[in-house]
Amino acid sequence: MGKEEEVFNRLVEKGVSRRDFMKFSTLMAATLGLAPAMVPEIAKAVAAKPRTPVIWLHMAECTGCSEAFLRSTYPWADDIILDVLSVEYHETIMAAAGQQAEENLHTAMATYKGKYILVVEGAIPTKNEGRYGMVGGKTMLQIVKEVAADAAAVVCIGTCSAFGGVQAAKPNPTEAKSVSEVLGKPTLNISGCPPNPVNFVATVVHFLLLGKLPDLDDKGRPLFAYGQSIHDNCPRRAHYEDGNFVKVFGDEGTMKGWCLFEVGCKGPNTFNNCSLVQFNDGISWPIGAGHPCIGCSEPNFWDDQAPFYVAK
Ligand code: SF4
Known part of the structure; x- marks a missing residue:
């Protein structure tokens, strides 16, 4: 059985029909601004490529970005993408806890060294060497630096990891910062509070289809979504x-x-x-x-955008 057939069969078991799969591919083509003629190519790329390993870290955040993604009302989008990605570590959805979870993280880092995509949700507290955000005895500051060091790409999902977000709003008692600030290098940013899960998925599809990340604006955001x-x-x-x-x-x-x-x-x-x-x-x-836009995908949300109900 070919790889494409394997993927289709797994999706059918999850209740995703071929029609749903083509609908997904059409949505991705429209989001990425690609011609309808590319729909079969997208379907092929998504079905045929080896699963991409992902390590998804939760830093200082509310988990709304994961919730938005996992509770996507496209009933098949999360099924498809979770079949295309190999999510090796994600604190919200993994069964492991405690020491076993820590072991899973380090095993994934060693197994997929240089090949995994690091997805970060949440800002990074930096005050007092980062001790206001700890997981498994390490600061979030230590963890994100350690995991990013061997990642093929770092994707920030949500405005907190991309730009600091609500965590970095005044008076910012933990001195929370964006991931790019603490790593000292650019990241790919899918900003929003929460971001639209379609934009995260389309970024992954772009990577699978063309073998590279999409073009970005000067804030590290994919131009297809934030242009x-x-x-x-x-x-x-x-x-x-x-x-x-x-x-x-x-x-x-x-x-x-x-x-x-x-x-x-x-x-x-x-x-x-x-x-x-x-x-x-x-x-x-x-x-x-009927609600005004509150500018949640911009840097310095929320300080620069508040007050939300008065024009500036
Ligand atoms: S200010 Fe612009 S974006 Fe906002 S409601 Fe009016 S037309 Fe729409």
Whole structure:
């Protein structure tokens, strides 16, 4: 049995049909900005490549990024990607605990030295040599440096690991920093609070399809997802141009779906593809639901974006 057939059979056992798989491949092509003709190539790359080992670290965070990914309402996206990746260490989903978990981490690092992708969720406390964040007797600062040293790539999922996020907001008592700051080198950043899981998955698919990471913006974010502002693709943009603004939540403008700029929308200065990919199986997204964008995928979220309900 060929590798592709093996993968399909495993997915069928999980309730993922070939139709779902092609739907997944089509979503990936659209997210990556690839022509529909690439859909069969994506399906082939995802099904045929050896599983990529991943070590996923939880640092100072709320686990919302993992929750967003694992509870993706595309019922098949997580099944597919967990079949394509070999997640060797992930504190939320692994059965091991304590010493056994530590052993799993070190075994994975040794077995896949230089080949694994390190995914980091959460910022890194650095005050007093990092002692405000400890796992298994080591500081998060030590752990992330140790695991990153032998990784093929470091991917930050969520604004906390990418830019410091809420953990680094004033007064930042633990002196939390981004992963790139503590490693002293750039990381690939899938920012957002939480990030759209589709953008993480599309980054992995890009790697499988083309054998390299996607092009990045000057903040380390994939251009396919963060190349345009929320404002650029907002369905309320015509109201912005026409001067039709919601003045107070619940007013006539709210009922008519007018622009949220005057009640605090940060869409003009926020780069992400939320309006295009949307959340919950493409059902909605914050502005679609009547809530202003709070700029969660930008550096210095939250200090630079607050107050969320007043225009700046
Ligand atoms: S709601 Fe926000 S993103 Fe949309 S047009 Fe208004 S200011 Fe721009």
